[in-house]
Amino acid sequence: MSDFASPYQSPENPSVPEKPLGTQAALTETMLRYLKEASPWLRFIGILGFIGCGFMVVGGIIGAVVIFAVSDLTDELSGVFSILVGLINLPIGILFFFPSRFIYNFGAKIHNYQFTNSEEDLEIAFKNNKALWKFNGILYIISLAFIPVSIVLAVIAGFAAVSGLFS
Numbered sequence: 001m002s003d004f005a006s007p008y009q010s011p012e013n014p015s016v017p018e019k020p021l022g023t024q025a026a027l028t029e030t031m032l033r034y035l036k037e038a039s040p041w042l043r044f045i046g047i048l049g050f051i052g053c054g055f056m057v058v059g060g061i062i063g064a065v066v067i068f069a070v071s072d073l074t075d076e077l078s079g080v081f082s083i084l085v086g087l088i089n090l091p092i093g094i095l096f097f098f099p100s101r102f103i104y105n106f107g108a109k110i111h112n113y114q115f116t117n118s119e120e121d122l123e124i125a126f127k128n129n130k131a132l133w134k135f136n137g138i139l140y141i142i143s144l145a146f147i148p149v150s151i152v153l154a155v156i157a158g159f160a161a162v163s164g165l166f167s
Contacts (some may be wrong), residue, residue: 017048027122035110035113035125036110036111036114038107038110039107039108039110039111039114040111041106041107042054042103042106042107042110043104043106043107043111044107045100045104045107046100046101046103046104046105046106046107046108047104048100048159049096049097049099049103049104050097050100050101050104052093052096052100053093053094053096053097053100054093055093056089056090056092056093056096057089057090057093057094059089060086060087060088060089060090060093061086061087061090062091063086064083064086064087066086066131067083067086068086095139099132099135099136100134102128102129102131102132103128103132103136105124105125105128106125106126106128106129106132107123107125109121109122109124109128110122110125113125135151138148
Protein backbone atom coordinates (compact mmCIF):
# COMPACT_ATOMS: atom_id res chain seq x y z
CA MET A 1 0.00 0.00 0.00
CA SER A 2 1.30 3.46 -0.82
CA ASP A 3 2.23 6.07 1.73
CA PHE A 4 -0.49 8.38 0.39
CA ALA A 5 -3.86 6.87 1.20
CA SER A 6 -7.10 8.30 -0.14
CA PRO A 7 -8.31 11.17 2.06
CA TYR A 8 -11.88 9.88 1.64
CA GLN A 9 -11.17 6.39 2.92
CA SER A 10 -12.00 5.57 6.52
CA PRO A 11 -8.91 5.13 8.68
CA GLU A 12 -7.93 1.59 9.48
CA ASN A 13 -7.47 2.43 13.15
CA PRO A 14 -10.08 4.68 14.69
CA SER A 15 -8.67 8.09 15.53
CA VAL A 16 -10.85 8.18 18.63
CA PRO A 17 -10.80 4.99 20.64
CA GLU A 18 -14.20 3.41 21.10
CA LYS A 19 -15.75 3.53 24.53
CA PRO A 20 -16.03 0.28 26.42
CA LEU A 21 -19.45 -1.33 26.38
CA GLY A 22 -21.82 0.17 28.90
CA THR A 23 -20.47 3.71 28.71
CA GLN A 24 -22.23 6.41 26.76
CA ALA A 25 -20.80 9.31 24.84
CA ALA A 26 -22.33 12.46 26.23
CA LEU A 27 -23.23 15.56 24.31
CA THR A 28 -22.29 18.76 26.02
CA GLU A 29 -24.93 21.34 26.89
CA THR A 30 -23.51 23.63 24.20
CA MET A 31 -23.84 20.90 21.56
CA LEU A 32 -27.42 20.22 22.60
CA ARG A 33 -28.27 23.93 22.58
CA TYR A 34 -26.93 24.30 19.03
CA LEU A 35 -28.89 21.27 17.89
CA LYS A 36 -32.07 22.52 19.54
CA GLU A 37 -31.63 25.97 17.99
CA ALA A 38 -31.13 24.40 14.54
CA SER A 39 -34.18 22.14 14.83
CA PRO A 40 -36.87 24.68 13.83
CA TRP A 41 -34.77 25.86 10.89
CA LEU A 42 -34.21 22.30 9.69
CA ARG A 43 -37.93 21.56 9.85
CA PHE A 44 -38.71 24.88 8.10
CA ILE A 45 -36.24 24.18 5.27
CA GLY A 46 -37.61 20.63 4.96
CA ILE A 47 -41.17 21.95 4.62
CA LEU A 48 -40.06 24.52 2.04
CA GLY A 49 -38.38 21.68 0.16
CA PHE A 50 -41.61 19.67 0.17
CA ILE A 51 -43.54 22.69 -1.13
CA GLY A 52 -40.90 23.29 -3.81
CA CYS A 53 -41.08 19.63 -4.89
CA GLY A 54 -44.85 19.89 -5.17
CA PHE A 55 -44.60 23.04 -7.28
CA MET A 56 -42.02 21.40 -9.54
CA VAL A 57 -44.12 18.28 -10.11
CA VAL A 58 -47.38 20.16 -10.68
CA GLY A 59 -45.60 22.82 -12.74
CA GLY A 60 -43.93 20.16 -14.87
CA ILE A 61 -47.23 18.44 -15.59
CA ILE A 62 -49.08 21.69 -16.32
CA GLY A 63 -46.14 23.00 -18.35
CA ALA A 64 -45.99 19.86 -20.49
CA VAL A 65 -49.73 19.96 -21.15
CA VAL A 66 -49.74 23.68 -21.98
CA ILE A 67 -46.62 23.53 -24.15
CA PHE A 68 -48.01 20.50 -25.99
CA ALA A 69 -51.36 22.25 -26.52
CA VAL A 70 -49.88 25.49 -27.89
CA SER A 71 -46.86 24.09 -29.76
CA ASP A 72 -46.82 23.83 -33.50
CA LEU A 73 -47.36 20.10 -33.92
CA THR A 74 -46.28 20.27 -37.56
CA ASP A 75 -42.69 20.55 -36.41
CA GLU A 76 -42.27 17.15 -34.76
CA LEU A 77 -38.88 17.89 -33.17
CA SER A 78 -40.22 21.09 -31.59
CA GLY A 79 -43.22 19.26 -30.10
CA VAL A 80 -41.10 16.47 -28.62
CA PHE A 81 -38.55 18.92 -27.23
CA SER A 82 -41.31 21.05 -25.68
CA ILE A 83 -42.80 18.05 -23.90
CA LEU A 84 -39.38 16.97 -22.64
CA VAL A 85 -38.67 20.44 -21.28
CA GLY A 86 -42.06 20.44 -19.50
CA LEU A 87 -41.61 16.96 -18.06
CA ILE A 88 -38.03 17.47 -16.85
CA ASN A 89 -39.46 19.14 -13.73
CA LEU A 90 -41.28 15.93 -12.75
CA PRO A 91 -38.21 13.75 -12.02
CA ILE A 92 -36.31 16.70 -10.54
CA GLY A 93 -39.20 17.38 -8.16
CA ILE A 94 -39.26 13.73 -7.14
CA LEU A 95 -35.47 13.66 -6.78
CA PHE A 96 -35.40 16.66 -4.45
CA PHE A 97 -38.09 15.15 -2.24
CA PHE A 98 -35.49 12.91 -0.59
CA PRO A 99 -33.10 15.58 0.74
CA SER A 100 -36.12 17.54 1.96
CA ARG A 101 -37.30 14.47 3.84
CA PHE A 102 -33.87 13.87 5.39
CA ILE A 103 -33.60 17.52 6.49
CA TYR A 104 -37.11 17.54 7.95
CA ASN A 105 -36.61 14.23 9.78
CA PHE A 106 -33.28 15.43 11.19
CA GLY A 107 -34.96 18.52 12.63
CA ALA A 108 -38.04 16.64 13.82
CA LYS A 109 -36.02 14.01 15.70
CA ILE A 110 -33.89 16.68 17.37
CA HIS A 111 -37.14 18.41 18.37
CA ASN A 112 -38.45 15.13 19.81
CA TYR A 113 -35.18 14.62 21.67
CA GLN A 114 -35.76 17.88 23.55
CA PHE A 115 -38.81 16.37 25.21
CA THR A 116 -37.96 12.67 25.43
CA ASN A 117 -34.17 12.66 25.96
CA SER A 118 -34.33 9.37 24.08
CA GLU A 119 -31.01 8.36 22.59
CA GLU A 120 -32.98 6.60 19.85
CA ASP A 121 -34.38 9.96 18.68
CA LEU A 122 -30.89 11.43 18.61
CA GLU A 123 -29.49 8.41 16.73
CA ILE A 124 -32.28 8.60 14.13
CA ALA A 125 -31.65 12.35 13.77
CA PHE A 126 -27.98 11.76 13.02
CA LYS A 127 -28.86 8.84 10.76
CA ASN A 128 -30.99 11.24 8.68
CA ASN A 129 -28.15 13.77 8.68
CA LYS A 130 -25.78 11.10 7.35
CA ALA A 131 -28.33 10.05 4.73
CA LEU A 132 -28.71 13.67 3.58
CA TRP A 133 -25.00 14.11 3.01
CA LYS A 134 -24.60 10.70 1.41
CA PHE A 135 -27.46 11.51 -1.00
CA ASN A 136 -25.91 14.90 -1.79
CA GLY A 137 -22.50 13.29 -2.38
CA ILE A 138 -23.95 10.74 -4.80
CA LEU A 139 -25.90 13.49 -6.57
CA TYR A 140 -22.73 15.57 -6.96
CA ILE A 141 -20.83 12.58 -8.36
CA ILE A 142 -23.60 11.99 -10.91
CA SER A 143 -23.65 15.70 -11.77
CA LEU A 144 -19.89 15.73 -12.29
CA ALA A 145 -20.21 12.70 -14.56
CA PHE A 146 -22.62 14.62 -16.79
CA ILE A 147 -20.17 17.47 -17.41
CA PRO A 148 -18.03 15.58 -19.98
CA VAL A 149 -21.17 14.20 -21.65
CA SER A 150 -22.61 17.73 -21.87
CA ILE A 151 -19.40 19.07 -23.39
CA VAL A 152 -19.37 16.33 -26.05
CA LEU A 153 -23.05 16.93 -26.87
CA ALA A 154 -22.47 20.70 -27.08
CA VAL A 155 -19.57 20.21 -29.49
CA ILE A 156 -21.65 17.85 -31.64
CA ALA A 157 -24.58 20.29 -31.64
CA GLY A 158 -22.20 23.13 -32.55
CA PHE A 159 -20.79 21.21 -35.50
CA ALA A 160 -24.30 20.22 -36.59
CA ALA A 161 -25.46 23.86 -36.41
CA VAL A 162 -22.44 25.11 -38.36
CA SER A 163 -22.83 22.46 -41.05
CA GLY A 164 -26.50 23.40 -41.52
CA LEU A 165 -28.11 20.14 -40.38
CA PHE A 166 -30.88 21.98 -38.52
CA SER A 167 -31.83 24.48 -41.21
